[in-house]
Amino acid sequence: MIFGECSNLRRVINIAGIAALPNNATAAAAEVLDVLDRTLRLMQAMAQAAKDGADGMPELWLPICLGNAVVDGDLASASARLPASHAGIWGLAKAFRNEHPELASTVTLDLEEAECSASGLAAQLQYLSKQRAAGLAEPELAARTAKLLVPRLVDSTQRLQNDLGNPSFGSDGMYMVTGGTGALGLLFVDWMVRCGARHFALLSRSGQPPADSKAAFRKLEKQMAKMKGVTFSARKCDIGSGADVLRVTTQVLDEKHVVKGIVHAAGTLADGLIKDGQDRTTLKTVCSAKVDGSLQLHNAADQLDLPLEFMWLFSSVAAMIGSVAQGNYCAANAFMDSMGARRRARNLPAISLQWGPWADVGMAARAGTSEGSIARLDPERGLEAMALVLGAASLLRPAGTLGIARIKWKSLLGQMPKVPPVLSKFGGSSGPKKASAAAAGAVVSADDIKGVVVGVLQDVLEGEGDLDLSTPLMEMGLDSLAGVEFRNRLQASFEGLQLSSTLMFDYPTVPDLVDYIYGQVGPAEDDLAAGGGATLGDVGAMLSIAARRNLEDGAIEHFVEFSVCCFKLLLVEG
Structure with missing residues (x-):
């Protein structure tokens, strides 16, 4: 579709996400990848059309089927054999909204299975259209029992801290750890040893520890060698291959072990912006461990009737916030969160842990990235948080999705052109953020705008020092990822300002950009003639303007997508 020729369209609806997945794990993983790829290409086409100057871009609606645990028992109604859905679309859409705030709304709608028939879908879409015409602006919704519900992140610190507990693991059980030879996997193996576990099968693609974890592997190997009746073996296994997972698991069982727990810590990154840095290859790279791997682990546990006491799925905080340039990672982890929730709906053990970046271990440490709005987790504090989660297992919500991260909310939300409704309890408002002077109708001078631009830059x-404002922005070190943050934060600073994704090409220097912004938000001629008035510097901090809506039947309610526990860390429960 050529969107530049479709300015009369109000919305584009991609219904691929409501289809049931095949019963075979390998076929299901392939179908998930296909649908994510098609959705990605649709998003890219819309972003390109907007870049090319198409007017009146339509909204993008993305219905899925039973991707979230919204009300008690809803996921138990799923008829599919595999506990899986196209929930990855939910995560991909989060990243797309953050990367392209200039586009019309991208709406995700989670439907019950009965509403995914042709007639049911038509009725739901008509109802949603009516509500949006009446002012409903929520980008994430779920339809359950004839009601629309919206997600909100809430604090549940006190509730989960009531039961700290002392985790322990049986000395007779075998624990399989994917990504087990990596630094993060070994961190948890060492902790589990301290809590009583004695038998481990460490699964990785090579069967060998990578360079950054060889020392930790050798140290733990020597420690285990001093104990009696232990198993500590690294095993070569492609976690995305059903045959490989079944082979290794059967091998473990043939050695007379009883597999009582699975830690799925495998993962990889392939970052890039949705518009030009993602494709089917980068999707597949990330989905192989998260989507294929979690499906194959579930399949092996089911086929071999493993008496699991737990299955820990290591997800990412990216799936919660929609990290810029990690659309594939958001999607893959959102799929895994949903699969964990669907397992729990069948009374099968699962917890999905949305970890933030770790200090010293894990992919962020290995990549050498600097801390941003999400600070690094100290390993010991992360393990303390895990102990807290296990101690409060009986108090978890049905989804069983927990996030553990150190989020600097002011910094994180300050990068966004508006506070996403799901995070509104942490940003004071889910409406557009506007500069105080602009919101009050006061005069904003070119010097005020220059101060804001330089400050954000x-x-x-x-913390770069004095800047040569004649230097092109790209030469100052603004890469594509930093450029998205810069654009979003500038848009957040001025009421009504819209900046295109080609900002750094259209206005390559600070003076060029200041001139453009002044032309968009500066005073009209009659304001200049009147003189006086407050300036941005006079008024001070930014305000959040709350969005309001009036619905005919009051059918919109909140559902808890996640809840947060803070003890200098952030624990997020779904």
């Missing part, structure tokens, strides 16, 4: 460049 220095912040994004992490």
Whole structure:
């Protein structure tokens, strides 16, 4: 479709996400990848059309089927043999909204299975259209029992801290750890040893520890060698291959072990912006461990009737916030969160843990990235948080999705052109953020705008000193990822300002950009003639303007997508 020729369209609806998945794990993983790829290409086409100057871009609606645990028992109604859905679309859409705030709304709608028939879908879409015409602006919704519900992140610190507990693991059980030879996997193996576990099968693609975890592997190997009746073996296994997972698991069982727990810590990154840095290859790279791997682990446990006491799925905080340039990672982890929730709906053990970046271990440490709005987790504090989660297992919500991260909310939300409704309890409002002077109708001078632009630029460049304002922005160190943050934060600073994704090409220097912004938000001629008025500097901090809606039947309610526990860390429960 050529969107530049479709300005008369109000919305584009991609219904691929409501289809049931095949019963075979390998076929299901392939179908998930196909649908994510088609959705990605649709998003890219819309982003390109907007870049090319198409007017009146339509909204993008993305219905899925039973991707979230919204009300008690809803996921138990799923008829599919595999506990899986196209929930990855939910995560991909989060990233797309953050990367392209200039586009019309991208709406995800989670439907019950009965509403995914042709007639049921038509009725739901008509109802949603009516509500949006009446002012409903929520981008994430779920339809359950004839009601629309919206997600909200809420604090549940006190509730989960009531039961700290002392985790322990049986010395007779075998524990399979994917990504087990990596630094993060070994961190948890060492902790589990301290809590009583004695038998481990460490699964990885090579069967060998990578360079950054060889020392930790050798140390733990020597420690285990001093104990009696233990198993500590690294095993070569492609976690995305059903045959490989069944082979290794059967081998473990043939050695007379009883597999009582699975830790799925495998993962990889392939970052890039949706518009031009993602494709089917980068999707497949990330989905192989998260989507294929979790499906194959479930399949092996089911086929071999493993008496599992737990299955820990290591997800990412990216799936919660929609990290820029990690659309594939958001999608893959959102799929895994949903699969964990669907397992729990069948009374099968699962917890999905949305970890933030770790200090010293894990992919962020290995990549050498700097801390941003999400600070690094100290390993010991992360393990303390895990102990807290296990101690409060009986108090978890049905989804069983927990996030553990150190989020600097002011910094994180300050990068966004508006506070996403799901995070509104942490940003004071889910409406557009506007500069105080602009919101009050006061005069904003070119010097005020220059001060804001330079301030945001220095912040994004992490404290660079005096800047040569004649230097092109791209030469200052603004790469594509930092450029998205810079654009979003500038849009958040001025009421009504819209900046295109080609910002750094259209206005390559600070003076060029200031001139453009002044032309968009500066005073009209009659304001200049009147003189006086407050300036941005006079008024001070930004305001959040709350969005309001009036619905005919009051059918919109909140559902808890996640809840948060803070003890200098952030624990997020779904």
